[in-house]
Amino acid sequence: MTANDFRKIALSFPETEQRAHMNHPDFRVCGKIFATLGYPDKSRGMVKLPPEQQHYFSKDYPEVFVPVKGVWGRRGATSVHLKAADKETLRRAIEAAWRNTAPKRVTEAFLGAPKPGPSKR
Numbered sequence: 001m002t003a004n005d006f007r008k009i010a011l012s013f014p015e016t017e018q019r020a021h022m023n024h025p026d027f028r029v030c031g032k033i034f035a036t037l038g039y040p041d042k043s044r045g046m047v048k049l050p051p052e053q054q055h056y057f058s059k060d061y062p063e064v065f066v067p068v069k070g071v072w073g074r075r076g077a078t079s080v081h082l083k084a085a086d087k088e089t090l091r092r093a094i095e096a097a098w099r100n101t102a103p104k105r106v107t108e109a110f111l112g113a114p115k116p117g118p119s120k121r
Contacts, residue, residue, distance in 0.1 A: 001085045003037050006045045009091050010035050013098045014110050027098075034101035035094055045080040047097040054078045057093055064089060 010016060010027040019026055024038040036046045046068065049057065054076050057065040063084045067073035080093065099107050 001082045001087060001090050003042060003045070003082060005087065006035075006037055006080070006082060006090065006094070009087075009094050010098070013095065013102075015102070015106050016098065029098055029102040029106065032101045034097040040079075043082055045082055047078050047080060047093050048101065049076045049078050049093070049097055050100060051076055053096050053100075061085075061089055065093065 007018065007025070007027075011018060013029065016027055016029050019028055021033060021036060022039075024036050026033045026036040028034065034048050038044070039046060051074070054065070054067055054073075057078060058067060064081050066079045066081070068077040068079050078093070080090065082090075102110075
């Protein structure tokens with residue numbers, strides 16, 4: 001995969017926009033960062049995952065996903081080696097990061113969840 005593939009996948013999710021953070025492209029849903037590109041170099045991306053999801057991806061795909069060093073990595077920042085990633089695995093990781101960051105109303109709309117209605121008594 002390439003940085004452009006990563007960008008296309010990230011921007012495919014509702015209410016996502018690309019901005020920049022510390023001179024690197026980032027992807028935000030409702031103003032909150034869930035992924036970045038180009039750190040520490042152009043061959044990498046980063047997805048923000050909870051530690052249990054980070055563990056899953058880095059254990060099952062160690063050639064693709066590695067926790068970022070230091071405190072950010074302990075908080076779920078996960079480096080993505082783009083060339084080693086396949087499209088489906090990368091999409092799943094970016095979607096997980098997006099879902100974890102997006103407000104509930106946005107994820108429910110994306111998933112087509114029924115809206116709660118008045119109770120029937």
